[in-house]
Amino acid sequence: MQLLLLVIGFGTVLAGYVHPEQIHLSWTEEINQMRVTWVTYLNVPAQAAYRPILCGNVPTPSNFTLINGETKKFHEGSHFWEYQHIHTAVFNNLDSNCWYEYKVKNLGVWSKTYMFNGRTPDTNATFRDVNNPFSLVIFGDWGTGPNGQYTKHLLGEETLTRDYLGILHMGDIGYNLDSDDGKVGDTYLNMVESIAATYPYMTLPGNHEKANNFTHYKARFNMPNNGANQGTNYFYSFNLGPAHFIMYNTNPYFDDMNTTADADLETQWIANDLALANKQRDIRPWIITLAHHPLYCSQDWSNEDSIEDCGEQPAVLKPIFEDLFYSNSVDLALQAHVHIYERDAPIYKNETIPSQYDSQNMHINPNAPVYIVGGAAGNRLGTNVPASKTPQPWARFLSNDYGYGRLTVFNKTHMLWEQFSVLQLTEIDYVWIIKDQARYKPVLLN
Numbered sequence: 001m002q003l004l005l006l007v008i009g010f011g012t013v014l015a016g017y018v019h020p021e022q023i024h025l026s027w028t029e030e031i032n033q034m035r036v037t038w039v040t041y042l043n044v045p046a047q048a049a050y051r052p053i054l055c056g057n058v059p060t061p062s063n064f065t066l067i068n069g070e071t072k073k074f075h076e077g078s079h080f081w082e083y084q085h086i087h088t089a090v091f092n093n094l095d096s097n098c099w100y101e102y103k104v105k106n107l108g109v110w111s112k113t114y115m116f117n118g119r120t121p122d123t124n125a126t127f128r129d130v131n132n133p134f135s136l137v138i139f140g141d142w143g144t145g146p147n148g149q150y151t152k153h154l155l156g157e158e159t160l161t162r163d164y165l166g167i168l169h170m171g172d173i174g175y176n177l178d179s180d181d182g183k184v185g186d187t188y189l190n191m192v193e194s195i196a197a198t199y200p201y202m203t204l205p206g207n208h209e210k211a212n213n214f215t216h217y218k219a220r221f222n223m224p225n226n227g228a229n230q231g232t233n234y235f236y237s238f239n240l241g242p243a244h245f246i247m248y249n250t251n252p253y254f255d256d257m258n259t260t261a262d263a264d265l266e267t268q269w270i271a272n273d274l275a276l277a278n279k280q281r282d283i284r285p286w287i288i289t290l291a292h293h294p295l296y297c298s299q300d301w302s303n304e305d306s307i308e309d310c311g312e313q314p315a316v317l318k319p320i321f322e323d324l325f326y327s328n329s330v331d332l333a334l335q336a337h338v339h340i341y342e343r344d345a346p347i348y349k350n351e352t353i354p355s356q357y358d359s360q361n362m363h364i365n366p367n368a369p370v371y372i373v374g375g376a377a378g379n380r381l382g383t384n385v386p387a388s389k390t391p392q393p394w395a396r397f398l399s400n401d402y403g404y405g406r407l408t409v410f411n412k413t414h415m416l417w418e419q420f421s422v423l424q425l426t427e428i429d430y431v432w433i434i435k436d437q438a439r440y441k442p443v444l445l446n
């Protein structure tokens with residue numbers, strides 16, 4: 001009897017160490033691919049299985065296709081035994097008209113089955129899905145504390161019912177991925193698994209990922225690679241329908257981030273990427289940038305953090321990025337870091353730039369980027385930053401509520417941003433960005 005209990009106990013412990021956890025998806029740099037990443041605590045063979053479903057008249061195959069994963073060992077804690085094994089597998093040849101079921105496996109232990117949309121970014125020059133609207137969930141600064149649970153609750157409900165294409169997290173992930181020898185990062189990635197295993201969970205680094213040269217950020221995520229980022233997940237871009245998205249890393253522009261990331265290399269990559277995007281502006285007119293630290297937010301002069309986040313740090317970033325974004329006709333600059341929601345008008349050099357038509361919730365043919373701060377998903381610091389008592393003239397809407405944004409690109413002319421409060425369980429703000437005229441004017445060389 002004792003032997004039986006011992007065997008059962010050992011089996012239970014072993015299953016805990018080989019059971020797949022922290023499952024999350026991400027798009028790759030290739031078209032029609034999806035990568036799944038997950039963790040076990042013992043180094044055991046990794047496999048994944050998938051099959052198309054809901055492909056119109058095409059019948060669902062009865063069998064899953066089995067593929068082998070790759071595994072890397074990651075020392076997540078300060079003690080020699082605190083290793084985890086991070087597995088990845090790539091689903092290839094996806095059909096954008098299908099949904100897919102998938103599951104992952106280690107040593108015979110299967111995860112639950114998840115489902116994702118087969119529509120992936122088009123990284124090629126060809127243009128697809130021009131009349132196919134899509135939505136993304138976008139936020140920054142999301143952790144495991146009580147405040148993060150509000151977002152987890154509503155976002156969990158939303159993702160069950162709504163057809164998003166993906167989730168974009170603008171840094172400060174889990175507070176902190178490395179804390180408590182990595183256990184906080186493990187807890188966070190398990191907390192978001194049901195969401196991040198259902199939608200590609202695309203990230204960029206915030207200042208809270210800085211420990212040990214962003215080691216946990218680089219190890220736990222797998223973002224699209226490019227020639228300049230060298231597999232760091234720091235900056236990349238992708239196309240969805242008529243929109244080009246640039247996810248970039250603001251940390252190397254600040255001395256106290258102690259990062260080996262090369263700021264000049266990144267700036268040059270962004271400039272090149274914008275130039276390439278502008279060559280295809282006729283077929284892909286929207287350009288949207290996302291980063292952690294803001295270029296614009298309203299300072300609260302009674303709050304030291306606000307003075308730093310909305311004053312000192314933007315003063316570092318503006319000389320690098322503002323003219324780059326303005327001259328390349330970026331439409332929307334999404335930002336985080338400040339634990340607040342603030343939507344601003346089109347801005348250039350600290351001035352509101354009139355559009356062809358402006359109202360509280362609409363800009364038609366804007367002449368400068370619209371700036372939005374969405375850093376209110378639920379930080380670890382207890383409360384969000386109070387809305388500034390001295391909002392700038394370009395500020396259009398501020399809220400302290402925890403929440404997240406939704407961006408819907410309808411077509412080449414209409415884009416809608418919405419902000420949801422996870423406390424009030426409702427939408428609290430929106431803005432239409434509409435354009436039927438190209439703002440970008442190529443510089444003609446002699």
Ligand SMILES: [Fe+2]
Nearest residue numbers: 172206207337
């Ligand atoms: Fe931050």
